[in-house]
Amino acid sequence: MCNDYRSRVDLDTIRQDFSDIKVRIRFPEGIPNLEPRDDIKITDIGAIVRATPDEPGTADLLQRRWSWPGPNKQPVYNFRSDGRHFTNGRCLIVADGFYEFTKHTNPKSKTKHKWLFTKADEPWFCIAGIWRSTDVGEAFTMLTTEPGPDVAPYHDRQIVVLHRADWTRWLDPDDSAKDLLRPLPAGSLRVEQVA
Template sequence: RWSWPGPNKRPVYNFRSEGREFGSNRCLIVADGFYEFTDPKDPKKKRKDKWLFTKRDGPIFCIAGIWRKTDDVGEAFTMLTMEPGPDITPYHDRQIVILERHAWADWLDPAIPAQSLIKRLPQGSLRVDQVG
């Protein structure tokens, strides 16, 4: 069994997946995109550059997650992270675990090892647009 990191009353939004199996409480987090932020290319700009990542082969995707019940907020979830794939590497040193469509049902089956489903997407799987 995995244990939730940090104090019980503090929400956890991202959790490293490396070396963990997540034999229970797996969930799918449906999304149509996510953002990463980088230092601005223009030194006069005060805000960071904002990049939108979407999946090239469909309007939605699923992020591997885990959930638990808490005393203070009820059911809570967190997104798993991993080393970045080739589309993310220029923008960040970590990334959320995006599951391929064929792995969605398998992620919910605790009999299937989590690490067999956590994989980098092939280069070009994500579209990247600067949006700010």
């Protein structure tokens, strides 16, 4: 399951692309320094966008911890969406790629193959997520679903990558948006081996 993702998306691009879908981005904690990062791992800080309840058509861009401690103290970094309805705490996780790992073709190797997935038709995307306040502060997790045809050869689950046209629906607490929690159709993701 996705435990490493990439985000090289700059602030101006985020602001402009949200503006194109009629969402004004605010920075309630100040303008963040979003440096390009090839590996964002569990417990690292990542950029999320979440709705601003007091201002329709506006969303806040924040940096938060990826994962919160679960009941057994293991990090909750992925969360099954199957059959669930998320009425609050929704967020969009800013990314331009995510990784999956498979066993090495050489059975004597202790390393794994690393595969990078990117959108075929867009330079960056958002992952459906949820956030909550925890004993480590506010943190987010990625929602998962059954694998689509592009991911199935590599893993039996996949994160929910949203179409750009669906970002506002995911942020709208009055829209159940349950139908958005599905895999992408074949050919939506490019994959390349990076290790």
